[in-house]
Amino acid sequence: MLFSQLFCPTLREVPAEAEVLSHQLLLRAGFIRKASAGIYSYLPLAYRVIKKIENIVREEMDRAGGQEVLMPIVQPAEIWQKSGRWVVYGDEMFRLQDRHHRDFALGPTHEEMITTLVDADVHTYRDLPLLLYQIQNKYRDEIRPRFGLLRGREFIMKDAYSFDMDNEGLDKVYWRMYETYSRIFNRLSLEYRVVEADSGAIGGNETHEFTVLADTGESEIVYCDACDYAANVEKAQCKVSAEINYNEEMLPLDTIPTPGQKTINDLVSFLNIPVEKTVKTLVYVQDGELVAAILRGDRELNEIKFKHVLGCNELRMAGEEEVRQACGAGFGSLGPVGLKLKVYADQEIVTAKNFSCGANKDDYHYINVNMGRDFEPHAVADIRSAVEGDNCPLCEGRLSLVRGIEAGQIFKLGTKYSASLEATYKDQDGKDKVFVMGCYGIGISRTMAAAVEQKHDENGIIWPVPIAPYHVVVVPVNIKNEEQMTAGLKIYRELQTEGIEVLFDDRDERAGVKFKDADLIGIPVRITIGPKSLQENKVEMKKRWEKDNELVELDGVSARVKEIILPLLHGTIE
């Protein structure tokens, strides 16, 4: 491809609306353009990357026995009404009507569609198991479309669905998909972690997320430095660290005035005690009823875990007025002693001794509080968020915390959709049985942005070779110099015949401008043809991820390029 003909409108300025790096770089490097909030066009370089990601995904899905289909984006409301999600999906669903005023949705996902499709034509156990997938645009009217392709309203997804006779079959395909996803992310050459996740709104039981590591990611994950344990913070189990206060004698309970001391920090400095000796009390409303959660002053309540413990549908923090009415004091002075609400204690409170907390009377606190003696909780549970340095729940190791971007997720759905949609097959005994299903998604466009979040420097993108839009850019320093152009074009053609994807920068621009663009768009190898080296029949070759150039003999160029590119072309897969 000649650079002079490439549609790649680079920008000098960082666009004001772009908050995160991948968004800024993809706009600046001429990869994407916005049509509306969360809705983008993919320009040629971006679409080359997208197609490469898609093809890796496709090859691995096929290898795992998947069959590619393409289902409609426009889906009739009836199937969503039948599963109950026409209502549940709420405002995130794009809805439309046809000329007869019939309701439709733009598919945010395809469980309803595929279950209906398979049910109509798969009648017996002999047709099972079945694994179908597609790659297409999805539509979700996200509350906050942001971060460019990371959270779009129209985005490209690979979604796969498995149909089995029983849980054993599901288990098999689930772990096959786990392995397939690992191969995919290895082939993409992205650094990632597989984490246990919360099954959230889709329901079902087992689920893992494939998280691409990046400091800017929305997901927080913990992993053990000693074993394989890794989990989303929403899900990560906490093991009680037993070392604190365990052997202390119980001291007499006492009330002390604490005027104006509202926060945990206030209390710590006012009483001059370590934060581990404080307990905070949070009041929530669960399905209409007020409940309290208590945990160590420096811990964060994990609302998702708390919700699971309560087993409720709706959970929100109580307002100050509600709290005052129920507890007799405001936010800064609450505590479990004498509280007339159900108290859920984090498991760490069990071993805490002689701690301080609010006295349910404004401007007063208790000191030397002990669970069992001074109050009995309704229940004890693991309800705090894991933090850096926590004990690993599985071994003696410690947990580290990193951020990442959820790029893929695998889910055991079980019979959630086949039951509500009455999708059945006949088993060996001729009995009707519902399908046991799994679903498996990868955000293709999000993965492209995640790659940029992970692989870049101050000059631009550094594409991993397997998904780079081109492998090599050939840059003659001066296009008016015939020698340079002849040598450059020769290399360009030679590389093309070798199957290397190459750009030839034939633009009448200063060398500095061309170098900047090559770095910005992130081409892995740059070959510079300048007057000095050419006198010695050499060119300069530079890897995007290294600082230094190397000089290469003119007739050794394609061998050297292949030496660099080919070993990286298939990622870290053996």
Ligand code: ATP
């Ligand atoms: P999130 O929690 O980030 O909203 P999700 O759990 O809703 O994601 P799934 O329904 O599992 O996502 O969709 C499968 C994949 O599709 C995700 O792993 C992600 O890579 C991608 N994806 C989901 N929502 C978006 C979006 N708004 N923009 C881009 N990609 C998305």
Ligand code: MG
């Ligand atoms: Mg979502």
